[in-house]
Amino acid sequence: MLGRYFSTPIPEMKVKIKLSGQEFETVSDELGYFSEWIYPEKTIEPGWHPIHFSICGEDGTDVCVNTGEFLMVHDHPDFGVISDIDDTVLVSHATQILRKLRLILTKNAKTRLPFEGVAKFYRKLHNDKNPVFYVSSSEWNLYDFLADFFEIRNIPKGPFLLQEFKSGFRDLFFSGGGSHLHKIQKIQRLMNLYPGLNFILIGDSGQRDPEIYKKALHEFPGRIKAVYIRKIGKKDEFEEETIKLFKEKGVELLMMETTKQARQHALKMGYITSDN
Structure with missing residues (x-):
């Protein structure tokens, strides 16, 4: 590392x-x-x-x-998925610098853990035809680690859109940090590249994902089917106003404690066909 x-x-x-x-x-x-x-x-x-x-x-x-x-991408997918990685797919403790650094320096692709149920849920969403894109504040330095981790954990393969290359101990210490605004630029790129495709957005409450996805909601009305946000830490990062805003635009923003909650919602909405 x-x-x-x-x-x-x-x-x-x-x-x-x-x-x-x-x-x-x-x-x-x-x-x-x-x-x-x-x-x-x-x-x-x-x-x-x-x-x-x-x-x-x-x-x-x-x-x-x-x-x-x-x-x-397949000619006629049902939808696309845009997902964050740190603390959405991969347990990272991204908001706690020392715990995050300990994980980075003492674990590898075989010993790092995904959140329970993530691999199964993403395979259901992918369904062998729906593209999954991973937009993350992790740096390109970590590309090979992430590719190995996803393969080992049987999480659907998808293009990684990561943060610019960094070099030096300070950058390692603050890995995954910054404003995270590069994420909206990459989401814009994807949604412009596939103008006929609607998306499900998945993220967490620790790295401004609700705020970033709100910008996508305004810029691409009618293109977002659902938003799943994993609640990270004890503090509730959600404002009722934000949830209400998504609802007014016809998009349900689900704050989930577990992946199972998102899977049940996706089954109810018809985004996945079974929960087995």
Whole structure:
């Protein structure tokens, strides 16, 4: 874990992207990351597909070749899911710095715990066709840890939209912190990318998720089917005004003590077909 936060990014590196026999090029930014729109010639079926990346060496040869995956969303999903991770899926104690740091430094993908019932509930929502996107204040440094954790715990795979890369002990100490406003930008990106798709939003009360989801509610009226918020800590972070506001817009905001409560509501509303 220390290595993840003391690594050094390599900016302005030429990166090759290979997909279905086509080759594309882009350049890494100042944090060593790259983002590129590509337009393949062939139609790609829904589901997960491999894609190959490599760094261009000084002599033009490919070095550091790696394989990733990308998701093509099904043509007719029932809805999409946008979920937070820390203290929503993964027990993180994100609002308690010392407990959070202890977890980060002493546990790994095999020993960290999800909340009870999360894997089953998310598999029901996913239903082999509904896309699940994970929007989190965790940094990109933690991507491999999160990918391993989700696989080990059998939680549906989905694209991660994380916070920018950080480096150094201070950033490790305050991992997952900040304003969390980057989340609304990523939610906007997803809802604009899939304009015909409605979403279920899942979060917790510890990192301003109700406030962030309220902004999405105003910006995308009629696009949010339900909001599930896990209550974190002893203090009730909810204001009756916020719950009332969602209700007035035709969206139920459910504050849940357990995942089972959200699962029962989803069953009642027809978002999942069974509770077995």
